[in-house]
Amino acid sequence: MFGNAYIATDCNFMRREKEITIYDIAKQLDLSAATVSRALKDHPAINKQTKKKIADLAHKLGYRSNTFASNLRKQKTNTIGVIVHELKSQFITSVLAGIEKITTEANYDLIIAHSSETYAKESANALNLFHKRVDGVIASLAFDTTDLAHFEPFEKKGIPVIFFDRVFEESDGAKVIINNRKAGYEATAHLIEQGCKRIAHITANLQRNVYAERLQGYQQALSEHGLKYNEKHVIVDDLSEAASILSAKKILAMRPLPDGIFITNDFCAAVCIQTLKEAGIRIPEDIAIVGFNNDVISKIIEPKLSTINYPGNEIGEIVARNLINHLQGNSNLQLTNTIIIKSELIVRASSLKKKK
């Protein structure tokens, strides 16, 4: 048995075919490597029949282009780096799918790194991508990121960086976002329309623009409808399951009990609903709830969750398309733009106090 296995491995090793290069092809066809290189890239100066011969032989020999030689010479990697705060999020995987679709079409590779919501890892990832010489970067910031120093090396080398979702308002880089303030406003206004008077808000680290702006929208809706803002109604957690349960318990401890909650994350909202229901609270009769993101979970939880539809796929596609346009020199100015994607409120059972 062992002997056999060993011999098999050995044979395999011996049989390993030599890698075919353009020189091999050139020699066999009595051409120069330059011609082969051009032919394989469909260069206009090369004769069509020559191209055909070369393509055929290349295929027959199982030729595969050596990216490293090519990258080395061209000083380009055709690779885009993506830094996200978390992989285990339906929103993020949708964005990634959108990015992947576009970059694949444009023949770019992707390196995906995730920061697990920490500045340290985000920073390390950025450095790593820098060393890998990505041609461009797409990023969404971690909870506790307070500056963009780790992206400076890219700036210095003229490597474009586009942010999405979690961005830095002040920076003048390119961003793709939704109008979080408006979304927060709509979610809250909807609860008010449903008759809620004491609306709580569960959110995450307010250093992050997305949460800060949603809070602003929440506050604006309250004030425009003559309700006064109560700091104690705002709970900040980290969106984890444990934290969400704690948040729900805080809600339960409020006196008087809130009659509506705007929660900035569907998963967190689902856990809260569960916890509240276990405590005997009826949703939406006692407390109406609106979530955020339109994750699949919003349709599974009972009652189904009203939420803000935040189209991840679309965002990914737009971010990627923008970056690639820039890389290919089709656009210079777009990189200084802020692109705002539409989002909308989806009303489901969890917030419907007034039945038709």
Added chain:
Amino acid sequence: MFGNAYIATDCNFMRREKEITIYDIAKQLDLSAATVSRALKDHPAINKQTKKKIADLAHKLGYRSNTFASNLRKQKTNTIGVIVHELKSQFITSVLAGIEKITTEANYDLIIAHSSETYAKESANALNLFHKRVDGVIASLAFDTTDLAHFEPFEKKGIPVIFFDRVFEESDGAKVIINNRKAGYEATAHLIEQGCKRIAHITANLQRNVYAERLQGYQQALSEHGLKYNEKHVIVDDLSEAASILSAKKILAMRPLPDGIFITNDFCAAVCIQTLKEAGIRIPEDIAIVGFNNDVISKIIEPKLSTINYPGNEIGEIVARNLINHLQGNSNLQLTNTIIIKSELIVRASSLKKKK
């Protein structure tokens, strides 16, 4: 405004620093590039003080090693390709997290490709990874993959491929799996113990080992407990939301109604529970349900879902560690092994007919 922006871009371009190479460092220190190269890799033959000088200057100049030149020369990419059937699955993202942890530690890069459950894309991804010259491959097969022809180029070149979860039983390659038959048996036996007599089974494409084996376990449990297997109790769908709703409707149309269902995917189970509840079925009183995977959703759905814990993280780590050991020559034989990971039944409310 426009003028400004243009000038800024232009300046940026002009200011773009020249890339530092080992030759620059060598020249400044009056050494050879060879020495610099060795020093940066901590080669034992280089004097410690020389190393220090080189390291310091490299840091000061912002030197970054050129991976392409290095890969080109070394004929290695230090990159591992991963092919998965789907990204939007909690199980898969857990596996990826596990893989990433190990590969990052070992200083390998990752290229992640997903097939969206189609053979065509899986095949294209494999070819792509082959052209990218990954040093090794980790893969989980798509629904409709019926042969491993697309992995042959790797085999021919002696590039190791390890499969996990969705594998080909017959192939003699390396695999990391759980005992799906046993898991299916336990899930079904548990339902029987709870008093179920008419147990249905919702699963996916039976060409895939995981589903075929779970079905076997289901059948075995029935027969060992004196229940007879009824083909009509087995529903095959594609685990999508729409398909899951249809499956639930099929269950509702069965006469007599089943009193237990073993569903081979938690998301599908969640959707089914929802659909069944809407039809007035009580879970678990009328129908007890066991899912598979222990996704977060199993704790959100009401009632909480009994399920099989399938430890994604651990699987990812084991797969990656195996591959890397092999790549680094620490192990030859492990690649021909099948590694079986433990899985276990987690009992929650959805299957508990007998209250203690």
Added chain:
DNA sequence: TTTGATATTGCAACCGATTGCATTGATTAT
């Protein structure tokens, strides 16, 4: 002083594709 061993460093040839600048031969215009 000579020899051998050891510690450092350098030389130069790779790795494979790309591309500016010829070169060659054929065709067309004058």
Added chain:
DNA sequence: ATAATCAATGCAATCGGTTGCAATATCAAA
């Protein structure tokens, strides 16, 4: 017939790091 034009191909340098094999220097042993 000759010059000019164009199509097709080749030459040779380049990208930056790696590594086998020398070369040199240093020191201790003989």
